[in-house]
Amino acid sequence: MLRIPDQESRQRATRVLIATNESWARADGNLFGVSTRQVEALEAEAIAFEWVSKAPSDA
């Protein structure tokens, strides 16, 4: 789970996440539930985010 506070970054993230062809979840507080592959895609595009929690396998 991660947070993307900046609106412009969320817009860019939307495009990146669509390109992964995987589902993702959103929740109040600009929270995104994404896969490890999607995190890597966001990082590759230098989209700023904050970790809220990591999957147990990543901890």
Added chain:
Amino acid sequence: MPRPFEPKSLDPYASPDLRPPIGVGAAAWRYTVLIPFEEVSATGSVTALATDADLEAVGTVLCRHFGGLSVLPPIMGWGLRDPSDPASIEFNKHIPHVAYARAIKAADAYFEKLQQELQACLDQGVVLVERQEVFLVG
């Protein structure tokens, strides 16, 4: 003529009562909104429809009014723009947005307004919105 999605148009239809009954064992409605993303004509020309800003705004307003949503992988399909004209075939890509709501009439009114707003802002004749009845196990 397309224009930006206007999330404030949904505020009059929103209410805390719309949020789904999670964790109590109750019926709910699951809405899937197929947001038009791209059209590819028979000649190969691509028309972009919903923008990144539109999609982000839809996601944000659904989170605000329902607590969250799921965005599914794009759905692709062929269709005829004019059913009587085989040359009007086009390839469409949609982004499904899924949200749970309490099973009340006001939820239908909310998603009908969302449908109307998307049709207006994207200049589309029909934006598909599905509703399924589900039981959320408590």
